[in-house]
Amino acid sequence: MVALARKTLIYEWRRFLPAMLAVGFAGLLQLLQIALVLGIFGSTSLYITGSSADVWVGYPGTQSVGQGRSIDADVASRILMDPAVERVEQYLWVDGDWRGPRETGGLSVFVSGIDPSANGLMFSKALPPDLRQRLAEPDAIIVDRSDLQQLGVSLGQRATINGHAVRVVGISKGLRALGGVNVLCSLETARRIDNDPTDNGPTYLVAKLRDPAQADAVAARLRGDTAFGPYTTWSASDFASRSVRYWMFDTGAGAGVLFLAGIVFLVGAVITSQTLIAAVNGSVLEYATLNALGVGVAALRRVVLEQAFWVGALGLLGAGLLGIVLLLLARSQNVPVVLNLPAALACIALVMGLAAVSGLAAMRSLRRADPATLLR
Amino acid sequence: MPTASAIESTVQPALRAEAVCKAFVSGRQRTQVLAGLSLSINAAELTLISGPSGCGKSTLLAVLSGLQKIDSGRVLALGSELGQLDLRALERFRLQHTGFVFQGFNLFPALNAFEQVELPLSHMGMSRDEARARARRSLEEVGLAHRMKLRPSELSGGEKQRVAIARALAKEPELLFADEPTSALDAANGQMIIDILHRIAHTHGTTVLCVSHDPRLVIHADRVLAMEDGRILSDRRNHAPIIDSKEIPS
Known part of the structure; x- marks a missing residue:
């Protein structure tokens, strides 16, 4: 199978860069926010x-x-x-x-x-x-x-x-x-x-x-x-998680975190989906030609989803590397930051979910890849 | 001596349109593009549909290739009535039986010539080796054996169109549709493209249906249908011996 999604991503990386940055920064923001909240509220269970x-x-x-x-x-x-x-x-x-x-x-x-x-x-x-x-x-x-x-x-x-x-x-x-x-x-x-x-x-x-x-x-x-x-x-x-939970949810801090997570997700998804849509539109004639040759719409959708996946994965990689550097910096400056496995997994899920939603949104513009429009 | 199947293929047309009507509606404006058009296209021939722009020739091509639904009438392609097939079945039919060449070459910028040709083959369920062998054969046939690793940005217009033809040809389709394949090319490249299409019809027994307003193509076709206002005005066969170009300059 020709790796169309990956080859396009590499060849036209400039086109996909905004999406990767959006995904990366969304992930980074989320990561730092969770680490800070866990660090600050973690002190409530210090005892x-x-x-x-x-x-x-x-x-x-x-x-x-x-x-x-x-x-x-x-x-x-x-x-x-x-x-x-x-x-x-x-x-x-x-x-x-x-x-x-x-x-x-x-x-x-x-x-x-x-x-x-x-x-x-x-x-x-x-x-x-x-x-x-x-x-x-x-x-x-x-x-x-x-x-x-x-x-x-x-x-x-x-x-x-x-x-x-x-x-x-x-x-x-x-x-x-x-x-x-x-x-x-x-x-x-x-x-x-x-x-x-x-x-x-x-x-x-x-x-x-x-x-x-x-x-x-x-x-x-x-x-x-x-x-x-x-x-x-x-x-x-x-008792420790009971204490942290109390501070997170009964004080409204947790609601703040969730609200910000929602905003980050929304902004990230808007930018990422717009970029992916533009990428699909840029190749719409080629996709339409493939469809004329009998390559099914489902297969074309998979290409778009795969691109979204790679954008998410690369964004995540960038966010992860930058996040580690920033967390180490925070630690060295006595800023309370804590990152545990569930929180890291939550970040990964959020970022990949963002990429998936954007991919689904971009898939919709494949409807414009109608081979009949190639005949003028 | 012609075999039985060869006789049958001349008797049974590869493509048949029966009283096909097609209209486009834009706002309140209704334009009747095809009005009760009937037509048969034979296998192993290069059939050219020519006519001024807006005469409905591209619509006819879209209808005969199953890319567009008709309002009334019947379209039979290789014995299947296209109107009876749903979207999935139409995609499957196109995957198995048809190739397309468009005016714009529509090649993926990221893929090299070889990958462009291999891409649709990998969706036909054939093995990687088989797909690669076919892609190579097909590119050799259009004279691009030495340009396989180049991306579209490194190819000339004529080379790009030859890649597009190789992409269609590698599927070994019974039906090959070409829409204005030469209009973006200069005379020499246009000549080469029409020669290749002609040769495909004769050596592979493919039904090649080409739509063009390019008058240079007329003498190269086996059969020329002149179209105007959604009707066939004339149906002419070229009996003059057609000289295949033996060599493709590259």
């Missing part, structure tokens, strides 16, 4: 993904990590009764009002009270062991490097949270929060900072399992017991 707990226990109906409510500390003994559980520890979340040494105005901070012992689960992946140790000191706190400016504080300085004096004993990275500032301290410090009289237990209990693969099964079987007051359980991955 879970940065820790090594396999099962989370919290107040029923909690929609994201930052919206917990205190549960009875005695639930821990119920959790420990399960033979799959190796270790349980408390996690206390306190919303605090920050007052730094410099005037910063009202600044809300998310205080995370964690177990500072060396084998503690919370933030075990985000916090280096030496920094973690320093939290054992009373009123010691650790903040993220990128938040120092906002907090108006530097290492070793004192500040107050909810009127309670604290001291910055360490500066870490990768602890940025969305909509506030993360402050890490020991459980004892957090309890002192917490001035909400209704809080009489930890916000969460986190458990490490002997076999992490059992997380879903264990979370399911620990659920539904009310002997120690209301609580429910999630596997870590379940």
Whole structure:
């Protein structure tokens, strides 16, 4: 079979270039948008993904990590009764009002009270062991490097949270929060900072399992017991995606992403289909001649679709290469970007879908390839 | 001594039109192009339909080749009534039995001469080797053996038309339709094209139907039909011996 579609694409590449650019930039835009959104909203599940707990226990109906409510500390003994559980520890979340040494105005901070012992689960992946140790000191706190400016504080300085004096004993990275500032301290410090009289237990209990693969099964079987007051359980991955989902969809951010994806798709498809239509129109006499010679319309349509496919594939290749460069650049500049396989596949699907829709649109202009018009 | 099939082919015309009517409607204007035209075209002959522009000769060609539907009457091509065939069946009929040469050469700019000829063959369901062998043979026949790897932009007008003829010829069609094949060419190239068409009719037994207003072609045709206002005015046979050009200059 003569590779008409490919040969035409190579020979007349200038004609197809706008379509490839449109597809490529649509793909690139989409890729960067998804990476940024995942990077930004991924920080809402930092508490879970940065820790090594396999099962989370919290107040029923909690929609994201930052919206917990205190549960009875005695639930821990119920959790420990399960033979799959190796270790349980408390996690206390306190919303605090920050007052730094410099005037910063009202600044809300998310205080995370964690177990500072060396084998503690919370933030075990985000916090280096030496920094973690320093939290054992009373009123010691650790903040993220990128938040120092906002907090108006530097290492070793004192500040107050909810009127309670604290001291910055360490500066870490990768602890940025969305909509506030993360402050890490020991459980004892957090309890002192917490001035909400209704809080009489930890916000969460986190458990490490002997076999992490059992997380879903264990979370399911620990659920539904009310002997120690209301609580429910999630596997870590379940709770993390629950938190991200909450931010993506219940805050309207996800709708924004989808809306922009729609716009990108539309603009890309308009440009690409116009280019492909022009290419078909440019060869309409040749197509009509082939049809006169008996080559079916279906075969001609396949040629147009194949061209659309190659335009999509080449555009995607360009977008992929440029995207990788830009993502690496973003990483090096502390811009939160994350790209995972489903997101990359979604981008590929969008771009190839765009090319397919454009190809279908261009196929319609094959109707002008009527061989009777060749006879004048 | 003529064989039985040769006798039959002279008895049974390859193409027959019976009381064919065709009109075009543009807005309120209705133009009757063919009004009850009847005609038989024989195999193994080069038949030329000549006449002034607008006389309906191209429409006649479109109707006889199944590219256009008729309003009334019948068109029989190789024994099939074209009006009875649906779009798919017509495409299949054209794929198996017909070749076309148009005034514009209509070659794909991206393909070289060899690929232009091979392209329709690969849709006929023949093997790659068979298609290539046929394409080569056909290009050799039109005298382009040494120009096979060139793209249309590197070929002259006459060469392009010869590629177009090779593309039609490689299908080994029983019916070959040519619409003004020489009008975009100079005298020498036009002469060469008509010689090739004539030779195809005689050596392959192909029914070659050519439509042209080019008076230079008249003496080269086996039969000349003069057309005006949608009717055949005269039907003349050239009995003078026609000298085939033995060599195709290239």
